[in-house]
Amino acid sequence: MAQEERAHALLSASSAHRWLNCTPSAKLEEQFPDTSSEAAQEGTIAHELAELKVRHYFHPVDFGRQKFTRRVNKLKKEELWQNEMDGYTEEYLDYIKVLANGLASKPGAVIEQKFYYDAWAPGGFGTADCILIHGDTIHIIDFKYGKGVPVSAEKNPQMMLYALGAYDTYKLLYPIQNIKMTIIQPRLDSVSEWGCTLEELLEFGKYVKERAVLAIDGKGDFAPDVSTCRFCRAKAQCRARSDYNVKQAFDLGELPPLITHAEAGERLARLADVAKYQKDLQEWALAECLAGNEVPGWKAVEGRGSRDWIDMDKAFEALQASGTPEALLWEKKPLTLAQIEKMLGKKEFDTCVGSMVVKNPGKPALVKESDKRDAITNKITAAEAFKEGE
Ligand code: SF4
Numbered sequence: 001m002a003q004e005e006r007a008h009a010l011l012s013a014s015s016a017h018r019w020l021n022c023t024p025s026a027k028l029e030e031q032f033p034d035t036s037s038e039a040a041q042e043g044t045i046a047h048e049l050a051e052l053k054v055r056h057y058f059h060p061v062d063f064g065r066q067k068f069t070r071r072v073n074k075l076k077k078e079e080l081w082q083n084e085m086d087g088y089t090e091e092y093l094d095y096i097k098v099l100a101n102g103l104a105s106k107p108g109a110v111i112e113q114k115f116y117y118d119a120w121a122p123g124g125f126g127t128a129d130c131i132l133i134h135g136d137t138i139h140i141i142d143f144k145y146g147k148g149v150p151v152s153a154e155k156n157p158q159m160m161l162y163a164l165g166a167y168d169t170y171k172l173l174y175p176i177q178n179i180k181m182t183i184i185q186p187r188l189d190s191v192s193e194w195g196c197t198l199e200e201l202l203e204f205g206k207y208v209k210e211r212a213v214l215a216i217d218g219k220g221d222f223a224p225d226v227s228t229c230r231f232c233r234a235k236a237q238c239r240a241r242s243d244y245n246v247k248q249a250f251d252l253g254e255l256p257p258l259i260t261h262a263e264a265g266e267r268l269a270r271l272a273d274v275a276k277y278q279k280d281l282q283e284w285a286l287a288e289c290l291a292g293n294e295v296p297g298w299k300a301v302e303g304r305g306s307r308d309w310i311d312m313d314k315a316f317e318a319l320q321a322s323g324t325p326e327a328l329l330w331e332k333k334p335l336t337l338a339q340i341e342k343m344l345g346k347k348e349f350d351t352c353v354g355s356m357v358v359k360n361p362g363k364p365a366l367v368k369e370s371d372k373r374d375a376i377t378n379k380i381t382a383a384e385a386f387k388e389g390e
Helices: 003-010 016-021 025-029 038-058 065-076 084-101 157-170 198-216 239-250 261-270 274-290 312-321 337-344 346-356 382-389
Strands: 108-116 125-134 137-143 178-185 190-197
Touching (some): 016 157, 016 198, 038 084, 038 108, 038 137, 084 125, 084 178, 084 346, 108 157, 125 157, 157 198, 178 198, 239 274
Antiparallel strands (some): 178 190
16 A cells, blocks of 8 residues: 555544544554445445536536536446435535525635645545635535434534645635535435634644644554444454443442432443444454354354245245135235335425425434434423413
């Protein structure tokens, strides 16, 4: 691996949240392969489509209709292509259009460009989805196709590293004083926006510099935590995470007969990563056992198998021949709303049946206080009680 690529792998923008919090993680992760999931490959296709749309919108001369259509048709032949990608990328494009049209004049638009932030993190660079520059403001817009958890733009280190790279590139051409960042996750209906001044960005740059010096040498303290460890390639074998979770689960201190609400809250927070860690460790130990390595006290076995027809058509023929009516052998099931939306794409779905969809309230869920949703209770409010009594 070339020095630059190695450094990028070490101090990449997408893993910045991790190596800034837990500086030794960058070097430790080097020992593990960087595998790509099907969801990530799907995300790559959606990203390419998003890029083509934004490029065609801002550069219709260089990247005209014919070129655009040819490239999109090529993407549609990809195995993981989904029609719904069209609608989701349209939401991203719409956001950019509204933003660009709301500015006093046409902004400079930079699409899928590599930015170097190596003045702060040696060898560091990342590719930003879309950057608009207008007057003294840089707008950084990031498209995330995942449907895991909504990602906040507020003080988001990945976005701030792109911002540092973009500032470094354009500081002589534009009087940059403000940075605006947006993360769009259309599959989660989430748009997160945040802004800071150049001064605040450069302050973050100083922090990056201090942490990068440690990270590049694998120094500093391990900082296990549920969000920091989530995507770390060392997460199953890392001793710091293992010790941390064992401590969270077993180091209870004094044992009063009943725990209080305050203690329950504190323990829930402390146990947040334990179940996840146990699952990661189980997956890793199973892979080791299957590879013929010994994990004392554990072994891999064949799970409970399932029965299947050797030839379903022939089996059904035999059943019908012996008197079972065909109607009893099949059940007619409607596709779910999400499956139909996936099949048609969001736009067509909305046009055709969007007005026939009702959103039912979800099951109550316990989340951290920092969650942006409003808290709910089963208690009847005074207003409701009054209404009932009417
Ligand atoms: S698993 Fe967690 S604590 Fe261990 S190196 Fe990775 S981020 Fe750091």
